[in-house]
Amino acid sequence: MRARILIRPKAAILDPQGQTVQRALAALGFDGVANVHVGRLIELDVDDPAQLEAMCETLLANPLIEEYEIVSDPSGDPTTP
Amino acid sequence: MRARILIRPKAAILDPQGQTVQRALAALGFDGVANVHVGRLIELDVDDPAQLEAMCETLLANPLIEEYEIVSDPSGDPTTP
Numbered sequence: 748m749r750a751r752i753l754i755r756p757k758a759a760i761l762d763p764q765g766q767t768v769q770r771a772l773a774a775l776g777f778d779g780v781a782n783v784h785v786g787r788l789i790e791l792d793v794d795d796p797a798q799l800e801a802m803c804e805t806l807l808a809n810p811l812i813e814e815y816e817i818v819s820d821p822s823g824d825p826t827t828p
Numbered sequence: 829m830r831a832r833i834l835i836r837p838k839a840a841i842l843d844p845q846g847q848t849v850q851r852a853l854a855a856l857g858f859d860g861v862a863n864v865h866v867g868r869l870i871e872l873d874v875d876d877p878a879q880l881e882a883m884c885e886t887l888l889a890n891p892l893i894e895e896y897e898i899v900s901d902p903s904g905d906p907t908t909p
Binding site: 753754755768769771772775777778779780781782783784785786787788789790791792793794795798801802805806807 | 872
């Protein structure tokens, strides 16, 4: 089964990469951009989706400073145009 | 409006980060994992969603080696559990 994992910095944690992107967008003339956050996207085929949370906790995300969201079967959602 | 951009290496491009994660998962005892790809997740508030494609082309993604997917209003999709 295909699964997608979205990993982002926790809300309380500084996101310097997001701030940099936000400033760069403004410098390029894109106005009205705010609250930019940069995280990671991991997509994988997994036989046992019940393992995904353990994978996130032990390797894929850093639970101290990141939150993760597991999306099983991403093809079933409207994120695919 | 909140928007989410998913950026991944193009299918024809080597993804060493994905290969490394796949090997590390196997080494940790997670079996049945395949086709791991690591990309980037960018979330931002934008006044004019029509600008998102230009933002991706000029700053957020590298169109030579990456493909991007723009998800407007991600709260409206079932990726949020």
